[in-house]
Amino acid sequence: MDLFANLATGFAVALTPANLGFCLLGALIGTLVGVLPGIAPITTIAILLPFTFTLPPASSLIMLAGIFYGAQYGGSTTAILVNVPGESSAIVTCLDGHQMAKQGRAGPALAIAAIASFVAGTLATVVIATASVPMTWLALKFNAPEYFSLMVLGLTGAVVLAHGAPEKAVAMVLVGLLLGLVGIDVNSGAPRMTMDLAGLADGIGFVPIAIGMFGIAELAVTLGKPQDRSLLTVKFSNLWPTRADIRACVPSILRGTAIGSILGVLPGGGAALSSFAAYALEKKVSSTPERFGRGAIEGVAAPEAANNAGAQTSFIPLLTLGIPGNAIMALMVGALMIQGIQPGPQVMISQPQLFWGVIASMWLGNLMLVVLNLPLVGLWVSLLRVPYRIMFPAIVLFCCIGTYTVSNTVFDIWTMLLFGILGVFFYKVGAEPAPFVLGFVLGPLMEENFRRAMYLSRGNPWVFFDFIERPISAGLLLCAAALLVILVLPAVRSKREEVFQEE
Amino acid sequence: MFKLRAAFAGLSAVVAAALPFHAGVTAASAQTFTKQVTIIVPYGPGGTSDILARLMAPKLSEAIGQPVIVENKPSSSGNIGADFVAKAPGDGHTLLITDAGTLATQPNLVKKLSFDVQKDLMPVSMVMFSPYLFAVHPSVPAATLQELIAYDKANPGKLNVGTSGVGSVQHLTALVIGKKYGIKWGIVPYRGGAPAIRAVVSNESNVIFNGALATLPFVVQNQLKGIAVSGDKKLPTVANLPTFKELGMPVVEAGSWQGFLTSKGTPPAMVAKLNAELRKILAMPEIANKIKELGGDVRTGSPDEFAAWMTKAIAEWGAVVKAENIQIDG
Numbered sequence: 001m002d003l004f005a006n007l008a009t010g011f012a013v014a015l016t017p018a019n020l021g022f023c024l025l026g027a028l029i030g031t032l033v034g035v036l037p038g039i040a041p042i043t044t045i046a047i048l049l050p051f052t053f054t055l056p057p058a059s060s061l062i063m064l065a066g067i068f069y070g071a072q073y074g075g076s077t078t079a080i081l082v083n084v085p086g087e088s089s090a091i092v093t094c095l096d097g098h099q100m101a102k103q104g105r106a107g108p109a110l111a112i113a114a115i116a117s118f119v120a121g122t123l124a125t126v127v128i129a130t131a132s133v134p135m136t137w138l139a140l141k142f143n144a145p146e147y148f149s150l151m152v153l154g155l156t157g158a159v160v161l162a163h164g165a166p167e168k169a170v171a172m173v174l175v176g177l178l179l180g181l182v183g184i185d186v187n188s189g190a191p192r193m194t195m196d197l198a199g200l201a202d203g204i205g206f207v208p209i210a211i212g213m214f215g216i217a218e219l220a221v222t223l224g225k226p227q228d229r230s231l232l233t234v235k236f237s238n239l240w241p242t243r244a245d246i247r248a249c250v251p252s253i254l255r256g257t258a259i260g261s262i263l264g265v266l267p268g269g270g271a272a273l274s275s276f277a278a279y280a281l282e283k284k285v286s287s288t289p290e291r292f293g294r295g296a297i298e299g300v301a302a303p304e305a306a307n308n309a310g311a312q313t314s315f316i317p318l319l320t321l322g323i324p325g326n327a328i329m330a331l332m333v334g335a336l337m338i339q340g341i342q343p344g345p346q347v348m349i350s351q352p353q354l355f356w357g358v359i360a361s362m363w364l365g366n367l368m369l370v371v372l373n374l375p376l377v378g379l380w381v382s383l384l385r386v387p388y389r390i391m392f393p394a395i396v397l398f399c400c401i402g403t404y405t406v407s408n409t410v411f412d413i414w415t416m417l418l419f420g421i422l423g424v425f426f427y428k429v430g431a432e433p434a435p436f437v438l439g440f441v442l443g444p445l446m447e448e449n450f451r452r453a454m455y456l457s458r459g460n461p462w463v464f465f466d467f468i469e470r471p472i473s474a475g476l477l478l479c480a481a482a483l484l485v486i487l488v489l490p491a492v493r494s495k496r497e498e499v500f501q502e503e
Numbered sequence: 504m505f506k507l508r509a510a511f512a513g514l515s516a517v518v519a520a521a522l523p524f525h526a527g528v529t530a531a532s533a534q535t536f537t538k539q540v541t542i543i544v545p546y547g548p549g550g551t552s553d554i555l556a557r558l559m560a561p562k563l564s565e566a567i568g569q570p571v572i573v574e575n576k577p578s579s580s581g582n583i584g585a586d587f588v589a590k591a592p593g594d595g596h597t598l599l600i601t602d603a604g605t606l607a608t609q610p611n612l613v614k615k616l617s618f619d620v621q622k623d624l625m626p627v628s629m630v631m632f633s634p635y636l637f638a639v640h641p642s643v644p645a646a647t648l649q650e651l652i653a654y655d656k657a658n659p660g661k662l663n664v665g666t667s668g669v670g671s672v673q674h675l676t677a678l679v680i681g682k683k684y685g686i687k688w689g690i691v692p693y694r695g696g697a698p699a700i701r702a703v704v705s706n707e708s709n710v711i712f713n714g715a716l717a718t719l720p721f722v723v724q725n726q727l728k729g730i731a732v733s734g735d736k737k738l739p740t741v742a743n744l745p746t747f748k749e750l751g752m753p754v755v756e757a758g759s760w761q762g763f764l765t766s767k768g769t770p771p772a773m774v775a776k777l778n779a780e781l782r783k784i785l786a787m788p789e790i791a792n793k794i795k796e797l798g799g800d801v802r803t804g805s806p807d808e809f810a811a812w813m814t815k816a817i818a819e820w821g822a823v824v825k826a827e828n829i830q831i832d833g
Contacts (some may be wrong), residue, residue, distance in 0.1 A: 051548075143707040184579075186692055189612075189669030189829075198586070198617065201579035322690055350701070408576055409583075451690060456707065 003129055010356030014364055024372075026063035027365045030070020031373060032332050035078050035380045039395065041071035042328050043218045046210040047395070049335055049452070050402040058338040058354045062361040064335060069121065069311045069362065076113045076304055077380055081106060089307040094278040096292060096299030104297050105385055108241035108313075110377060112249055112297055113304040114370050115241075118255040120305035121366030124312035127261050132320050132348060141472055144453035145463045149476035150321060151446035153166065156480040158438040160487045169435045172426070176439025177446075179204055187451045199411035206334040207406045209440060213433045215399045216416065217423025219392055241297065242265055249301040252282055256302035260309030265316050269410065270371035274310030275303035312362055318353055327434035330441050337441075401431045505643035516823075536567040537690035542598045545584025545605060547577040550798060552761055555630055556600045558793055560782050564699040580668075581605035582616060582767075589623035593768025594636045595777060597626065604671050607816035611824040612670040621817070625769055628781045629762040633799030635676065636741075640709040641725060646748055648684070648730055651710075655686045656736040657798050659714035665708035673699070674756040675823045676712045676733075682827075683753050703727065714782040716798020733757045737799075754819070760802070762809055778806050 013019060029048070033039045044065050052060035075090035080097035093113065098111040142150075142495045155177075182193045184202030194200040241249075259281060260274040282302040283292045292299050298341040314329060324330040341347060341354070373380075402414045426433055457463040467474045542560055544553045555574045564571040576584035585605050610620045618624070643662070644653040655662050656707040664681075666673040669692045677690050691708045696717060703711040704726050710725070711718065715738060721727040722741060732738050734755065735748040747755045762786035765774065765780060782803045784790055791801050804812075823829075 105756055143702075143705060186668065186694055189692070196615070198583055201582075202577075408574060409578070448694075452707075455689060455691060456663060486652075 003133060003431070006133070006352070006356050007129055007360060009352055009356075010360030013058055013357030014062065014355045014360035016416070019062055019361065020364065022055070022059045022063040023066050023361045023365045024368055026057050026066020027073075027369050028069040030067035030072075030374070031074035031077075031369065031376075032383065033067070033128055034071035034074020036150070036386075036391070039391075040218060041068050042214045042331065043072075045328060045331050046207075046214040046479070047398055047402050049207050049210060049331065049406075050337060050406045051276050053339070053406070057336065057341055057351070058357040059326040060335055060339065061332065061354065061358045062365075062499040065098075065315065065358055065362060069308060069365060070369060071375055072304075072308050072311050073114065073117055074380065076117075076300075077110065077373070077377060080109045080113065080300070081377070081381055083351075086092060089275045089311075092303040093273045093300055095279070096294070098291065100297065100300065105295065106309065108245055108297065108376060109300050112241050112245060112301050114374060116249065116253045116256065116305040118366050118370045119253050120309040121259045121312060122262060122263075122363060124261055124309040125359060125363040125366075127313060128316055128319075128362075129356075131265075132318055132359075137171075140222055144449045144456060145470055146476070147472040148453055149445055149464060149473040149480070151442045151449065152440050152475045153480040153483075155428060155435075155438060155446070156483045158435045160483050163432055165434060166487060168429075171436040172431050172433070173439035173443075176436040176441075177443030179209075180440040180443040181466045182269045185471040186448050187455070197411075198495035199415075202276065203444075205403075205406060205412050205417060206337070206414045206441070208403050209419050210334060210437065211399045211403050212416040212419025212421075213437065214331075216420025217427060217433070219236050219395060220420065220424045222424050223388065223392065237298040248298055252298040252302040253305045255281060255285070256305030257309045258313075260306035261313045263312035264313030265308075274306040278302040278306030310364070313360075319358070321349065324438060324441070327437050330437045331433070358392065393456075508527075513544060515694055534741075536569045536596065537618070538596060539570045540564075540567065541573060542600055542643050543584045543588050544573060544575045545577065545581035545599065545601050545613050548574055551633075551759065551799075552602055553599050554797065555761055555794070558790060559630075559781070560788065562784040562790065563780060566783065570688075571710040580609055580613075582609060582613065583621070585624065586618045588764065588766055589618035591766040593766045594772075595765050595769040595773035597766055598627065598777070599764045600630070601631070601764070603816065606762070606813055608670055608672055608675065608820050608824075610817055610831065611821040621810075621813065622762040623767050625713060625774055626806050626813060627763040627765055627774055627810060628778045628785075628806065629760065629804055629809045630781075630785065630804045631759055631794050631797070631799035632734070632756075632760040633716060633759045633797065634736070635673070636715045636722065636729060636738075636744075637710075637711045637731045637733070637747075638718060638722055638727040638729050639710050639711075640703055641728050642706060642730070642833070643709050646728060646730070648752070651730060652684050652686055655688065659687055660685065660689070660744055662710055663708040664688050664710040664712070665691050665692050665702045666690060666711075667699050667713070668692050670695065670824075670829060671760070673712050675820055675829075676754050677710075677827075678827050679754050679823055680706065680712075680752065688776075702823060712757065712799055719798065733793050754823075756816075759799075762813075762815045772786045776804050 014023065029044060030041060033041055033044045044067055048064070048067070052063065072089060076093045076097065077095040079090040080101050083094050083098040089139060089365050097109045097113065100106065114385045155173050158173055159166055180203070182200055183193075184191050184201055190200060232361070257277040263274045263277060279299060282298050283289050284297065285297075286292065314326060318324050318329045318332055322333065324333050336347075341351060399416065400413055403412045404410065406412060423433060427438070452460065453463055461475070463470060464477060516751070534761065540563070542556045543684050544550075544556050553575065554571070559573040560573050572652055576587055581601050581604055585599055585601060588599035605621055610616060639645065639651065641656065643651070645654045651661050651662075664677040666677060668674065671692075673696070674690060674692065677688065680686070681688055688710060691702070693702055696713050699708070699711060700713055700717060700721065702708045704721055712733075715732070719738070719740060722729045727742045729741050731747060731750055731752070732741070733747045736748050737746060738744065747757070763777070765777065785794075785801045785803050796802050
């Protein structure tokens with residue numbers, strides 16, 4: 001079967017010593033930032049982006065993906081031991097995990113979190129691999145009109161699924177789109193909005209924007225919040241969960257994985273939403289819901305499985321369609337484009353080593369995390385004692401070095417700082433940076449393909465809607481229209497606000 | 504292991520970038536290299552200029568007894584990197600390796616260029632020339648130039664040339680050839696050569712003029728149909744394809760080429776020394792073979808010959824730009 005041949009290709013790539021190294025490195029860095037509450041995986045990925053340019057595309061994506069799912073592990077470690085969720089997706093893990101730790105069962109809690117994550121990671125890898133095969137036939141049918149319609153759908157999705165007011169999300173997409181158009185226009189060669197600055201001729205760099213918005217701005221915002229870092233001294237009497245624990249958790253893990261896998265694929269979904277949903281479901285199906293919040297092991301297993309599965313399946317739209325579902329995936333698109341790979345359905349065909357290599361590495365990375373993390377728990381916790389006044393300046397320095405090395409210009413560092421300030425402003429007014437980044441990344445592609453399609457059809461706009469000649473383009477536009485209708489329906493609107501309130 | 508080394512190279516570049524190595528320039532006595540030499544690549548890593556620089560840097564370092572590092576300054580079609588070298592001290596310690604884009608078409612297209620390619624840079628030596636492959640998508644029912652001309656007459660508006668960008672050598676080549684034979688093809692710019700090939704292979708556009716190295720595999724696998732090869736030499740793998748010269752086509756020397764330049768004011772003896780060392784390196788079989796793999800032929804010569812080649816290319820493409828009234832500078 002094709003699937004096994006594909007996975008074999010993937011493992012051949014992922015098992016090379018260098019790629020194993022990058023996978024391990026990514027997973028370790030991910031765990032580290034997962035443990036530290038001040039730094040999000042997106043910050044880390046943004047900062048490390050420039051350092052991946054000299055790597056082959058597969059290695060760079062393997063490492064960046066490792067950071068993403070590694071952070072899910074790290075986040076739960078501190079959630080259980082210290083009641084500090086390192087990541088937003090680990091907030092639910094605090095509820096029962098920390099209770100278990102207080103009852104002296106920190107070991108089993110950590111172990112079940114790791115096992116649940118690993119099982120979910122394994123199953124999600126299979127889900128990605130199977131779901132991707134039918135997508136490949138699409139690849140050859142994608143030309144300029146289809147790309148345009150796909151971008152329209154992507155940006156509509158970014159608005160519909162953004163947190164907070166949709167008006168703000170629309171505004172952010174438009175601002176991103178506008179800034180994305182700075183630079184020499186591909187179709188006419190004319191410089192736009194460059195203000196005669198040579199540094200803007202190729203547009204505003206993606207890396208300075210990403211590091212500014214997600215690195216510098218996040219740090220500034222974190223510093224503005226009070227710190228809670230009381231540490232619990234935990235004794236590890238026994239690490240392994242009992243037979244009864246395992247029996248109780250198996251169905252929870254499976255349910256969590258299913259929820260995570262589905263929600264992960266949806267744009268705007270991903271790890272955080274998945275873990276909330278999985279916890280809610282466990283509480284509902286349990287015969288003893290009163291145990292939840294008092295150290296129920298299912299309350300650790302299900303969300304941990306869900307967030308890891310969600311983190312992984314959020315790669316499906318990225319790897320198969322080139323449409324990033326959330327801000328982290330938008331950074332991955334940036335990483336691909338900088339490597340000269342235009343994201344889209346053709347990646348699977350033209351770069352099978354990249355595509356399947358990344359998928360295979362996810363499974364390997366999950367395995368490494370299980371093997372490495374349990375023994376290293378003590379080390380991770382001690383890292384929490386590093387004060388912000390040492391950690392943050394070091395990170396800012398890294399941001400500057402990383403930005404500078406992209407094209408060796410100081411101009412980019414100023415750009416980064418400017419977007420750092422802008423990022424803080426966006427935070428203060430309650431506007432999310434994710435739709436902005438999606439607009440910035442997808443906007444120029446949308447314009448480029450729109451104009452190309454119009455030129456190739458010699459000015460006939462019907463190419464986008466022609467159901468007979470171009471069913472994919474027309475179908476994608478129809479989906480986008482449906483999303484918009486859903487957004488304005490009052491019932492959906494109030495429900496949507498409710499969902500995001502919970503988070 | 505190559506990948507790990509690449510990672511280390513990245514790290515050392517960071518370290519090198521952080522050190523103020525341009526500070527405290529010492530006057531170099533003619534012909535001796537007193538400190539590290541920097542080769543500026545005005546494009547990102549992985550392109551032809553970058554590969555050539557990284558291939559030749561270790562050999563140059565051995566020859567001159569100083570470290571040679573490669574630094575990428577990608578931006579603005581190569582103009583930022585070229586500007587950096589144009590403004591560097593004229594001591595022969597800063598080299599530029601770049602291509603026809605920076606050296607022949609950009610000077611004709613960008614009015615407000617911050618440097619003069621011919622006055623502020625000193626040619627050192629040409630490195631390679633790689634011909635264009637002129638090919639069409641297999642669905643186009645034409646196998647020769649004449650059939651293509653006839654097809655366009657019978658089916659106007661069906662042909663579209665995918666190019667690597669507005670004002671690129673590919674774009675100008677398509678304009679000149681279209682004009683000469685009365686072919687009214689559309690010219691569709693893409694972000695670089697690779698996306699252009701992909702677009703033609705998927706039949707979004709259907710005609711291409713692109714470097715032989717990248718295009719040949721598609722012709723061999725029948726995903727593209729070859730029409731002709733630029734220059735005057737046949738390509739061994741597709742020996743059945745006529746050359747531009749045989750067909751009497753215009754812009755015979757359309758193609759991609761690269762060369763080394765240095766900052767103005769560099770003593771002629773220093774330029775001569777660099778030229779001699781680079782020619783020795785390009786004569787090494789391992790380097791020449793690698794360049795062949797890149798789809799090109801080693802092409803060297805004296806600094807004056809390179810200067811003359813550039814002058815001719817600038818004039819030739821300048822005439823096209825003027826005749827077609829192409830302007831990209833606002």
